[in-house]
Amino acid sequence: MAMSETECCNSCGSCNNDPIMKMNPDKKRELESYMDTLSLGGDTDKNRGFLIQCLHKAQGVFGYLPEDVQLLVADRLGLHLSEVFGVISFYSYFTTVPQGRYKINICTGTACFVKGAESIVGEFKRFLNVDMGETTEDMKFSLGGLRCVGACSLAPVVMVNDKVYGNVTPKKVPEIIEECK
Amino acid sequence: MTINTPDKLNQYEKELRNRNSSALKTEILVSMGTCGIAAGTTPVLDALKKEVEEGGYGDSIRIVQVGCMGLCHSEPSIEVVDKATGERAIFGNVTPDKAKAVVAKTVRAAGVQAIPRSWYYPEDEENTDKCIQARIVLRNCGRIDPESIDDYIERSGYKAVGRVLGTMKPQDVIKIITESGLRGRGGGGFPTGRKWQFAAAQKSDEKYVVCNADEGDPGAFMDRAVLEGDPHSVLEAMIIAGFSIGSHSGVIYIRAEYPLAVKRLHLAIEQSREKGFLGKNIFGSGFDFDIELKYGAGAFVCGEETALIHSVEGKRGEPGFKPPFPAVSGLWKKPTIVNNVETYANVCAIIRKGAAWFRAIGTESAPGTKVFSLTGKINKVGLIEVPMGTKLHDIIFRLGDGIKDGRKFKAVQTGGPSGGCITEASINTPIDYASLIALGSMMGSGGMIVLDEDDCMVNVAKFFLEFTLDESCGRCTPCRIGNKRLHEMLNEITTGNGTHEMLLKLRKLSDTIKDTALCGLGQTSPNPVLSTLKNFEDEYLAHVDGKRCPAKVCANLLKYEINDNCVGCTLCARNCPVLCISGEKKHKHAIDQAKCIKCGVCFETCRFHAIDKN
Numbered sequence: 001m002a003m004s005e006t007e008c009c010n011s012c013g014s015c016n017n018d019p020i021m022k023m024n025p026d027k028k029r030e031l032e033s034y035m036d037t038l039s040l041g042g043d044t045d046k047n048r049g050f051l052i053q054c055l056h057k058a059q060g061v062f063g064y065l066p067e068d069v070q071l072l073v074a075d076r077l078g079l080h081l082s083e084v085f086g087v088i089s090f091y092s093y094f095t096t097v098p099q100g101r102y103k104i105n106i107c108t109g110t111a112c113f114v115k116g117a118e119s120i121v122g123e124f125k126r127f128l129n130v131d132m133g134e135t136t137e138d139m140k141f142s143l144g145g146l147r148c149v150g151a152c153s154l155a156p157v158v159m160v161n162d163k164v165y166g167n168v169t170p171k172k173v174p175e176i177i178e179e180c181k
Numbered sequence: 182m183t184i185n186t187p188d189k190l191n192q193y194e195k196e197l198r199n200r201n202s203s204a205l206k207t208e209i210l211v212s213m214g215t216c217g218i219a220a221g222t223t224p225v226l227d228a229l230k231k232e233v234e235e236g237g238y239g240d241s242i243r244i245v246q247v248g249c250m251g252l253c254h255s256e257p258s259i260e261v262v263d264k265a266t267g268e269r270a271i272f273g274n275v276t277p278d279k280a281k282a283v284v285a286k287t288v289r290a291a292g293v294q295a296i297p298r299s300w301y302y303p304e305d306e307e308n309t310d311k312c313i314q315a316r317i318v319l320r321n322c323g324r325i326d327p328e329s330i331d332d333y334i335e336r337s338g339y340k341a342v343g344r345v346l347g348t349m350k351p352q353d354v355i356k357i358i359t360e361s362g363l364r365g366r367g368g369g370g371f372p373t374g375r376k377w378q379f380a381a382a383q384k385s386d387e388k389y390v391v392c393n394a395d396e397g398d399p400g401a402f403m404d405r406a407v408l409e410g411d412p413h414s415v416l417e418a419m420i421i422a423g424f425s426i427g428s429h430s431g432v433i434y435i436r437a438e439y440p441l442a443v444k445r446l447h448l449a450i451e452q453s454r455e456k457g458f459l460g461k462n463i464f465g466s467g468f469d470f471d472i473e474l475k476y477g478a479g480a481f482v483c484g485e486e487t488a489l490i491h492s493v494e495g496k497r498g499e500p501g502f503k504p505p506f507p508a509v510s511g512l513w514k515k516p517t518i519v520n521n522v523e524t525y526a527n528v529c530a531i532i533r534k535g536a537a538w539f540r541a542i543g544t545e546s547a548p549g550t551k552v553f554s555l556t557g558k559i560n561k562v563g564l565i566e567v568p569m570g571t572k573l574h575d576i577i578f579r580l581g582d583g584i585k586d587g588r589k590f591k592a593v594q595t596g597g598p599s600g601g602c603i604t605e606a607s608i609n610t611p612i613d614y615a616s617l618i619a620l621g622s623m624m625g626s627g628g629m630i631v632l633d634e635d636d637c638m639v640n641v642a643k644f645f646l647e648f649t650l651d652e653s654c655g656r657c658t659p660c661r662i663g664n665k666r667l668h669e670m671l672n673e674i675t676t677g678n679g680t681h682e683m684l685l686k687l688r689k690l691s692d693t694i695k696d697t698a699l700c701g702l703g704q705t706s707p708n709p710v711l712s713t714l715k716n717f718e719d720e721y722l723a724h725v726d727g728k729r730c731p732a733k734v735c736a737n738l739l740k741y742e743i744n745d746n747c748v749g750c751t752l753c754a755r756n757c758p759v760l761c762i763s764g765e766k767k768h769k770h771a772i773d774q775a776k777c778i779k780c781g782v783c784f785e786t787c788r789f790h791a792i793d794k795n
Contacts, residue, residue: 045494045513049493049495052475052495053476087495090480090497090499091477091478091479091480092478092480092651093477108399109399109400110399110556110594110597110628110630111562111630113644114557114558114630114632114641115558119780119781123780147481148398148400148402149215149219150405150406150554151216152562153216153220153253153256153556153563154216155556164219166219166220169785170785171782
């Protein structure tokens, strides 16, 4: 139940129970104004065609897709929340848990595999004390895998956010972590 | 400015060819694809620009950002073109420091490495025997600025669509494509002309042209290179496809993991609209066509056409039953053709040069070329395009320059997780769709990964199954559960718990999955297992009977021991992550086998060959 800016707050407290209101208003506005630019109509089937791009935008804005955000998208497109969640859980690009500041993704493509990506994965796991797909408690590092980035000549490859590290060896792992700090 | 007649296009092309100032003597092309940038092309580009500016070269040198040249082994790479003579020279491993030497043309003195070109352009050049590669799909990649539509038009861009809309009927276009023998380059090899024919025959108010740019095969990056290096060629082909089947809207489904390709496609679509090649009444012919981009979100199975269509519709990307085929009922239940990026990239050349020209390249059953990304344990990793029918030996030992570090060739894996491995015994087979299937592999989208004697084939099969497990959508039981069981058995074998019965079960279950899975992903997922079982049964037996891994890869079957070469330098002990190496300085050390986690750090750090891996 969103309140328009012209209305005055009478301390009713209902906003406190409205998950969407709890969202960062700037981010929420950014997502909403993006959805305003789409040619959405009454036809749910056609609206659904915009779902994946909305989720991409939402994840870009919020960093992950919590239930409140899923609801916001579902409402706007006229879809059920279950359907939106079904799509999110299907695609590996979408995540429903907050991600760390540094997203360490180790390429698990074939070229990196034959050049020893497995030992790099093991070393990162050991150093950060998290498993693949997890985030450190201080929310600093998320560890994940990534399918081929196409930099096969530099295999094995590790990506930290947008930066590519090539020819990584287990020995270079602490250096990479140190560089982020 | 819009270009609304073929004559105007010709005129514009002529103007572009004369656009450069007469002072221009040299063009320097800088490879700015994703892999080039990762290897450090950006500082090189900056250094080049700075040198040209500060060195007072003025208009005599033009620097152009281009897409991938395919020389991944020597990135950052640049090409210098002498405008007066047309001579071209490629230089690899350029650093910002060496960029100055390139501008000043003192490369030899500065020790910049020159790379001989191993390709020719069948559209403009005759083959000389020394060139194994033939570039049709990659004709503009690494030669033009992908962010400039003018560069594309200057190299006969949009001429094919001009001719099609100006002089041909839809049936004529389909006839040329059918006669050319072009087959789907995404892996299946279905005749493109026939696919278009099916869709054209459908009566419907709406039809769709879809481009499959969801390149999920790990170790393959051909489509990315085309989209990053020559996006307009795909747009142009899609317009032609739209005209021939009677469609007015196109969709490009692209991986979200390719941000640079997305950016360049967006730009290309915008530029194309501005010039009037997309939109209403293209070339004054009354034909309308436009293209939109849709993003994938990390699901390998979306490369399958029915799954891709579901994903474009905003659903879970699960494959559907066929028939009905997409050509009858596809996107939004309308007739739809789905073709791969590389397939489209062939179309304009076929229209420009004719079906007979295309048929003269490649083999009888598979005319034309195929782009491969050649990676793995090879000296010259790169993106290559060869005529169909080229021998694997030529690709690996002539283009790839043999195996890294003088190791022995073991196998080459083609077709990614759906393919199989090809051994030395078959290395002289000319490759096309049929010959690869006969060898128990498949063409696939074009990943080609070379393995050497240090790779364990059981472990490789396990790797591909892990991939399939991750990517299986879970809709059908054989794929969801069968592959899980296959993976468990391989896991047992690689950890030393394998039995003979397991090997029999592996075969039987693989055959069952092949016969019963719903879509292409499941039907081909056991291929890596079957093909390694067939070609490397001895390795499986060594794991099962001897509890050893001949390639010394499977950690559980390994034992690290220190031999008499040890001088007691303590390096291994200091690097061991679990501190299981003990010994006094200048005395032979020992490894506590109970504590050892077999990480191999000691083996890598030892400078005296004192660690044995058995």
